[in-house]
Amino acid sequence: AQSVTQPDIHITVSEGASLELRCNYSYGATPYLFWYVQSPGQGLQLLLKYFSGDTLVQGIKGFEAEFKRSQSSFNLRKPSVHWSDAAEYFCAVAPEWGDYKLSFGAGTTVTVRA
Amino acid sequence: DTAVSQTPKYLVTQMGNDKSIKCEQNLGHDTMYWYKQDSKKFLKIMFSYNNKELIINETVPNRFSPKSPDKAHLNLHINSLELGDSAVYFCASSQERFRSYEQYFGPGTRLTVT
Numbered sequence: 001a002q003s004v005t006q007p008d009i010h011i012t013v014s015e016g017a018s019l020e021l022r023c024n025y026s027y028g029a030t031p032y033l034f035w036y037v038q039s040p041g042q043g044l045q046l047l048l049k050y051f052s053g054d055t056l057v058q059g060i061k062g063f064e065a066e067f068k069r070s071q072s073s074f075n076l077r078k079p080s081v082h083w084s085d086a087a088e089y090f091c092a093v094a095p096e097w098g099d100y101k102l103s104f105g106a107g108t109t110v111t112v113r114a
Numbered sequence: 115d116t117a118v119s120q121t122p123k124y125l126v127t128q129m130g131n132d133k134s135i136k137c138e139q140n141l142g143h144d145t146m147y148w149y150k151q152d153s154k155k156f157l158k159i160m161f162s163y164n165n166k167e168l169i170i171n172e173t174v175p176n177r178f179s180p181k182s183p184d185k186a187h188l189n190l191h192i193n194s195l196e197l198g199d200s201a202v203y204f205c206a207s208s209q210e211r212f213r214s215y216e217q218y219f220g221p222g223t224r225l226t227v228t
Contacts, residue, residue, distance in 0.1 A: 032215055043118070043204055043219030044157075088155060094215045101170060102215055104157040 002027040002093045004105035012111040013081050021076040021108050023091030033074040034092040034102070035065055044090065050074060061085070086112040117141050118220035120205050126226045127195055134191045135223045137205030145169075146188040147206040147217065148180060157204070163188055192225075200227045 003026045013019050025031060032051050036044040048059025055067040065076045074091060091105040118139045127133055139146060147170075148160040162170035163182040177193040192199060205220040 034215065036219075038155075041221075043221045044206075044217075045219070046216055049216065090157065092215075101159050101162075102217065107155045107157075 002031055002095060002103050004091050004093050004103055006089075006091055006105035006108050008108045009106070010109045010111070012113060015083055015112050015114055016080050019076075019078045019081045019085070019110065021089050021091075021110070023074045023076065023105060025072050025074065025091075025093045027072075027093060027095065029095070030069065031093045031095055033065075033067060034094070035059065035063070035074075035076045036090045036092060036104075037061075038088040038090065038107075040087070047076070047089075081110075081112055083112045083114070086110055118205055118207055118218050120203075120220040120223050122223060123221065124224050124226075126228065128228055129195055129197060131195050132191070132193045133195060133225070134189055135203055135205075135225070137188045137190070137220055139186055139205075139207040139218070139220075141207055141209075141218060143207035143209050143218070144185055145208045145210060146182065146185070147208075148188065148190050149204040149206060149219075150174075151202040151204060151222070153201070161188075161190075195225075195227045197227050200225055 005024045034049045035047040038044045047063050048057050050057050050067045088107045090107045092102045094102050121136045145164045147162045151157045161180040165185050166182045179191045182188045202222045202224050204222045206217040208217045
């Protein structure tokens, strides 16, 4: 079964600074990979996804993520954070075939300071 | 227009009661899901329906029973509520069952059992 690890429970970043959130997955093949964001009191929103092809994927709200097969990682980045980026971020993985379930990481809480 | 809506947003009830949470999506999607998010924000799938057919049924107590009257609605009924059922329950939908993991989430229902 696939699993997802987000090593950072909480990250604090200054407004305007860059942000990188780490995600590592465990799976026998290349899974489908996702980043979701959950703003306070809201449901989850898909930021970006990777299925195949270019390993650098662009998402909404200025986010991008890079898939590195050798490191089993799918890290999320943003060059300059805004106060509205304060939220919970979830990495998720799903297998290419068979089980159609998303498995989520434990999430990373991002706090943005002025 | 809200894509995925849930009612109620908050639900406070006593142990032993029976309660229902309703979910509706107006996206024309075929597949709907119920997730449970615990106090540590860990998100885990509970059920999934595709065109009113149950396709994912995780290991959850029999006290939880989903029901899909049509493909736009997926309700969750919980019998004999326990303290451990306190959580945020999210409904989600996706366009198709196979290889489509872009899920749209509702705002969540915060259930508190006292």
